[in-house]
Structures are given as structure tokens and as C-alpha cells.
Amino acid sequence: MAKSKKDNNTEQQILNAARQVFLEKGLSGARMQDIADKAEINKAMLHYYFKNKELLFETIFQETAGKLFPHFDKLMDSDLNFFDKIRSIVSSYIEMVSQNPYLPLFVISELNKNPEIGLKHFFEKQRPGFVKKFKESIEESINSGLILPINPIHLIINMFSMCAFPFMAKPMLKIITGIEEEQFNILMEQRKVLVAEFIINSIKK
Amino acid sequence: MAKSKKDNNTEQQILNAARQVFLEKGLSGARMQDIADKAEINKAMLHYYFKNKELLFETIFQETAGKLFPHFDKLMDSDLNFFDKIRSIVSSYIEMVSQNPYLPLFVISELNKNPEIGLKHFFEKQRPGFVKKFKESIEESINSGLILPINPIHLIINMFSMCAFPFMAKPMLKIITGIEEEQFNILMEQRKVLVAEFIINSIKK
DNA sequence: GTCTATATTCAGATAGAC
DNA sequence: GTCTATCTGAATATAGAC
Numbered sequence: 001m002a003k004s005k006k007d008n009n010t011e012q013q014i015l016n017a018a019r020q021v022f023l024e025k026g027l028s029g030a031r032m033q034d035i036a037d038k039a040e041i042n043k044a045m046l047h048y049y050f051k052n053k054e055l056l057f058e059t060i061f062q063e064t065a066g067k068l069f070p071h072f073d074k075l076m077d078s079d080l081n082f083f084d085k086i087r088s089i090v091s092s093y094i095e096m097v098s099q100n101p102y103l104p105l106f107v108i109s110e111l112n113k114n115p116e117i118g119l120k121h122f123f124e125k126q127r128p129g130f131v132k133k134f135k136e137s138i139e140e141s142i143n144s145g146l147i148l149p150i151n152p153i154h155l156i157i158n159m160f161s162m163c164a165f166p167f168m169a170k171p172m173l174k175i176i177t178g179i180e181e182e183q184f185n186i187l188m189e190q191r192k193v194l195v196a197e198f199i200i201n202s203i204k205k
Numbered sequence: 206m207a208k209s210k211k212d213n214n215t216e217q218q219i220l221n222a223a224r225q226v227f228l229e230k231g232l233s234g235a236r237m238q239d240i241a242d243k244a245e246i247n248k249a250m251l252h253y254y255f256k257n258k259e260l261l262f263e264t265i266f267q268e269t270a271g272k273l274f275p276h277f278d279k280l281m282d283s284d285l286n287f288f289d290k291i292r293s294i295v296s297s298y299i300e301m302v303s304q305n306p307y308l309p310l311f312v313i314s315e316l317n318k319n320p321e322i323g324l325k326h327f328f329e330k331q332r333p334g335f336v337k338k339f340k341e342s343i344e345e346s347i348n349s350g351l352i353l354p355i356n357p358i359h360l361i362i363n364m365f366s367m368c369a370f371p372f373m374a375k376p377m378l379k380i381i382t383g384i385e386e387e388q389f390n391i392l393m394e395q396r397k398v399l400v401a402e403f404i405i406n407s408i409k410k
Numbered sequence: 411g412t413c414t415a416t417a418t419t420c421a422g423a424t425a426g427a428c
Numbered sequence: 429g430t431c432t433a434t435c436t437g438a439a440t441a442t443a444g445a446c
Contacts, residue, residue, distance in 0.1 A: 010411080028234035029318060032440065042413065047441060049411095069381075102317075109314050111376045112307075113234060118380050131381050148406075153382055153392060154399055161370035166362050168373070171316040175323050176274075176336050177358055187358060194359055201353075202407035215429080237422060247431065252423060 011049055013039040015059070022060050023102040026109055030057075062121045065107050070096060072130035082141045083200050086159070090196040093163045098188060104164040131156065147203040155203070162195045216254055218244040220264070227265050228307040231314055235262075267326050270312050275301060277335035287346045288405050291364070295401040298368045303393060309369040336361065352408040360408070367400045 017038035021030045032053055036043045050056040075088055097104060111118050138152040166173060166188065174184060222243035226235045237258055241248045255261040280293055302309060316323050343357040371378060371393060379389060 025318060026231070026233065026314075028231065031438095033438095043440080044414080044442080045412065051441095053440070105314065105317060108374050108377055109231075109310065112310060112373075113230060115376045118376055151392075151395075151399075153384070154396065154403075156382070157371050157378065157392075158367050158400075158403060160374070161366040162363050164374075165366035165370040168317075169313050169365070169369075171320045171323055172313055173362065177361070179358070187356075187362075190356070191359065195363070198359075198363060198407050202403050236420095248422080249424080249432080250430065253429070256423095258422065 010039075010041065010045065013041065014046060014049055014056075015063075018056050018060050019064070022057060023064070023106045026106065027053075027057050027113075058117070058121075061107075061110060061117060064103060065118075065121055067096070067100065067103060068107060069130060073133055076130050076133035076137060082137060082146060083196075083204070085137065086199055087193075087196040090159065090163060090199070091192040093160075094188065094192045094195070097164060097167050101167045101170070105168040108168070145205060148205055150203060155199070159195070159199060162191070162198070166191065215244075215246065215250070218246065219251060219254055219261075220268075223261050223265050224269070227262060228269070228311045231311065232258075232262050232318070263322070263326075266312075266315060266322060269308060270323075270326055272301070272305065272308060273312060274335060278338055281335050281338035281342060287342060287351060288401075288409070290342065291404055292398075292401040295364065295368060295404070296397040298365075299393065299397045299400070302369060302372050306372045306375070310373040313373070350410060353410055355408060360404070364400070364404060367396070367403070371396065 014035070017035045018030075020038060021035045025031075025034075030053075032043055032046055035056075036046050039046075046056070050059065070092075072089060075085065075092075078085070080088060134156060135152040138147075138150070138155055141147045142149050170184065174180070179187070219240070222240045223235075225243060226240045230236075230239075235258075237248055237251055240261075241251050244251075251261070255264070275297075277294060280290065280297075283290070285293060339361060340357040343352075343355070343360055346352045347354050375389060379385070384392070
């Protein structure tokens with residue numbers, strides 16, 4: 001008990017440290033030494049708990065990628081009307097990214113450098129989930145005359161673009177717009193409402 | 206002449222190779238050996254032309270970052286009406302990214318890992334350029350009653366989000382939507398028109 | 411499980427001949 | 429300018445004592 005407690009704790013320290021370092025630096029930029037330092041252990045311990053860097057990375061990647069589309073199919077099944085579903089997704093998505101600002105860039109970046117890891121992990125299973133339901137919901141809204149015709153894929157892309165991109169591009173946006181940290185956070189808070197209304201405004205009949 | 210021609214040629218081969226490798230793998234992921242192979246020279250030659258990896262990288266980064274917002278201030282100065290300016294920017298931007306699909310992710314990714322490099326290079330100078338003009342153009346369109354009130358920054362963010370994000374997230378989008386390469390290209394071609402109309406639809410009075 | 415010390419591998423960089 | 433061979437340092441990984 002004392003032992004397994006300790007094990008578990010060390011493992012958690014490692015995972016927490018690895019998460020921070022990998023999300024900031026990526027696989028190739030991360031240093032095992034940095035992870036060890038942050039976890040307040042030594043390098044040998046890392047290899048005791050995780051055979052090698054790749055294995056540790058995959059653990060983090062899988063966990064991280066799993067957070068990307070949280071409980072959206074549950075949301076799509078709810079009895080909210082279509083516009084409120086959009087409002088709800090946008091708001092909760094921006095909130096999630098606010099709490100995990102490195103998450104989208106990390107997943108997308110690593111996925112680009114190594115496209116196979118996406119398939120290897122969770123994406124395949126998750127695919128049919130909320131995207132399918134979202135598409136159906138959009139088509140239904142078009143057929144019922146609630147919204148203007150649009151390819152559901154484009155609508156989905158537009159939504160996630162406006163939610164995730166600003167956080168990914170934050171350093172660039174700060175430079176080209178001249179805004180500071182505080183102002184940036186205010187803008188992102190505004191977007192929880194603004195993006196949804198922007199979308200709805202565009203598609204409503 | 207023969208000599209300088211040759212010099213220049215080798216340097217260009219290196220730069221072309223370095224561009225490919227850095228844009229795909231990033232600074233930390235790139236290997237000097239890979240660049241040498243692609244340039245069909247050996248590693249020693251790399252160091253002859255560029256003192257070290259960082260210097261070569263900075264050359265590529267600067268050139269690359271300079272392509273990010275091409276001739277947009279010229280476009281803002283044109284006598285197109287506001288909506289046509291949006292159409293024009295969106296279309297040419299998506300075209301540019303289609304031709305350089307790794308470009309946005311590369312710049313954004315490296316900027317995140319090393320925020321100073323942005324300031325060090327071109328961004329500071331470029332800042333006042335088109336963003337300022339775009340903001341003024343938006344404010345004018347609001348005041349004249351052409352479009353609904355919106356914070357210009359949000360509008361600019363929305364526009365670039367929908368233009369750039371899909372290319373950055375391409376591997377992810379292919380997985381979660383189940384589309385293939387060809388279909389992806391068709392969608393991106395459609396977006397040259399669709400994104401602009403999506404925006405206009407949302408803000409027009 | 412944890413540590414120190416060490417081995418191994420790999421990548422960036424240089425020396426020196428041509 | 430170009431090459432081969434080599435050096436150096438850094439980073440991953442392991443051995444082995446406690």
C-alpha cells in the first residue's frame with residue numbers, strides 16, 4: 001500500500017512533468033532531463049517507469065488527443081435546438097482551450113510531423129461520434145428551412161477554426177495586432193459568445 | 206562568373222533543401238544531414254555556407270514569415286469596396302496557403318516555442334501595415350451603416366482562422382471527417398469563395 | 411524504488427587534404 | 429569550393445550499488 005501509493009505518485013509526477021514539457025516543446029524539442037527536473041526525480045527513474053522517450057510521449061499524446069473533443073456527442077444528443085447546440089459547443093470548446101492553451105497546437109503539430117500516430121490512437125474510434133451527429137443535425141436544419149444550405153463539413157471547419165486558431169496563433173496575433181496578454185484574455189472570453197453568434201448570423205434564414 | 210554562379214547555385218540548393226526540411230520538421234526536428242542529402246551535398250558544405258544550424262534556420266524563418274501577409278496593405282489601399290476587399294484577401298490568402306501548406310503551422314509553431322524570434326525579425330516593422338488599414342476600413346464600414354458593429358480584431362481573427370486553420374489541421378480533419386486527399390483539395394478550393402461569403406453574410410446589414 | 415556513474419548513440423561542428 | 433575523416437558535446441539509455 002505504502003509502496004504502490006508511492007509508485008503511483010511518482011508515476012503521476014512524471015506524467016505531469018512530461019505533459020508540461022511535451023506540450024510546450026513537442027516530441028523532438030523535449031528533453032528527458034527537463035522532464036526529470038520538473039518531476040523532481042533523476043533521469044534513471046524516468047526509464048524505470050517508462051522504457052523510453054517515445055513510449056512516454058505516446059502516453060501523453062493519447063491522453064491529450066482524447067481531450068480534443070470532449071463529450072460532444074452527448075451534447076449533440078441533447079434536446080437543445082440547433083442554434084443552442086452551436087452556442088454550447090463553441091462556449092465549452094473555447095473554455096476547454098483556455099484551460100489547455102497548448103493542446104490544439106500540440107496535437108496538430110505532432111500529427112503533421114507523424115501522421116500515423118493519429119490513426120494508431122484514438123481518432124479512428126472517435127470519428128463516427130459527434131461529427132456524424134453534427135452533420136445530421138446540420139442537414140436536418142437545412143431541410144427544415146431553419147438555416148441556409150451549406151456543406152456541413154465547411155460549417156464544422158469554420159467553427160473549430162474560429163475556436164482553436166486564436167490560441168494557436170496567440171504569439172503572432174499579439175505582435176500583429178499589438179495587444180497584450182490581458183487584452184488577449186478578454187478577447188478570448190468574448191469569443192465564447194461572439195463566435196457562435198457570428199456563425200448563427202451567417203447561416204440563419 | 207562561373208565561380209559565383211556555382212556559389213550562388215549551391216547556396217540556393219541549400220536554401221531550398223533547408224526550407225523543405227525545416228517547414229516539415231521544425232527547428233528541433235530538422236537534421237542537418239537531411240538538409241545536406243536533399244541539397245545533394247555533404248554536411249561540411251552546409252557549415253561552409255551557413256555557420257551553424259541556427260543561422261540557417263533564421264534565414265529560412267525570416268524569408269518564410271515574410272510571406273505570411275503578402276501585399277495586403279496594397280490591397281487595402283485599392284478602391285475595391287469593403288466586401289470585395291474581404292473576397293480578395295480570403296481568396297488570395299487561401300491560394301497562397303494552398304501553395305505553401307506548411308507555412309502557417311511552421312511560423313506559428315516556431316513562434317510558440319521561441320516567442321522572441323518574432324520580434325527579432327519582421328513582425329515589428331510589418332505590424333502597422335495592413336492590420337491598421339484593415340481596422341480603419343472595418344470601422345468606416347460600421348460607421349457608414351454598411352455592416353453590423355463588430356470589434357475589428359475579432360473580424361480579422363475570424364477571417365485568418367478560417368483561411369489558415371484547415372491547412373494546419375489537415376491530418377486531423379481527414380481523420381475525423383473521413384475525407385481523402387482529393388476531396389480535401391476540392392473543399393479548400395471551395396473555401397476561396399465560401400469563407401468570404403460566410404463572413405459577409407454574417408456582418409452585412 | 412531510487413540513486414550515481416557510465417555507456418551508447420546521434421547530431422552538430424571542425425580539421426585538413428585536395 | 430568541395431570532400432573525407434574526425435572531434436565534441438549533448439541526449440538517450442543502461443549497469444549496478446544501495
